[in-house]
Amino acid sequence: MFNVTPQAAAQIKNATPQGEDAEILGLRVAARRLPDGELDYGMGFDEQREFDLEIAVEGVNILIGPNSRELLEGVTLDYVELEPGQFHFIFIPPQTQAESSNQSSGGRGA
Numbered sequence: 001m002f003n004v005t006p007q008a009a010a011q012i013k014n015a016t017p018q019g020e021d022a023e024i025l026g027l028r029v030a031a032r033r034l035p036d037g038e039l040d041y042g043m044g045f046d047e048q049r050e051f052d053l054e055i056a057v058e059g060v061n062i063l064i065g066p067n068s069r070e071l072l073e074g075v076t077l078d079y080v081e082l083e084p085g086q087f088h089f090i091f092i093p094p095q096t097q098a099e100s101s102n103q104s105s106g107g108r109g110a
Contacts, residue, residue, distance in 0.1 A: 002029065002055065002062055003076040008089060009058030011079045017045055026054060026061035031071035031091075039071060041091040 004012070012027055028046035031039050046063060048054055053064045064072055074094030081087050 001074070002057065002064060002072045003074075004057040004060055004062065005076060005078045006058055008077045008079040009060050011087075011089070012060050024048070026063040028052075028063040028065070029072060029077065029091075030065060030068045031075070032068070033071065039091075039093065041075075043077070043089070 017025060024047055025045045026048060027043055029041070029043045031041050034040050048063055049065065051066050053066075053069060055062050055064070076092040078090050078092055079087060080090055082090075
């Protein structure tokens with residue numbers, strides 16, 4: 001499952017295009033594996049296409065194409081302040097989330 005934090009959802013709702021066609025737009029999130037093995041993430045407002053997975057997360061309609069589903073499994077979209085006054089969307093892969101919770105619990109599993 002793809003996750004969206006409440007902070008990211010609030011920012012997405014603020015950025016959602018307004019107007020006649022706004023109701024048919026969702027936030028498309030995508031991922032692709034680069035030649036070096038790293039993942040490249042992207043997002044933008046789009047209309048649903050055939051074979052898209054459409055999910056509602058934190059009140060936001062998310063669209064995921066078939067080629068990105070496996071790569072986005074367990075990923076969390078967050079909106080964070082990276083430097084004072086500079087907020088950005090970030091994609092957090094599941095292994096990073098697991099490492100972070102292990103460190104915060106002293107390396108012990110739950």
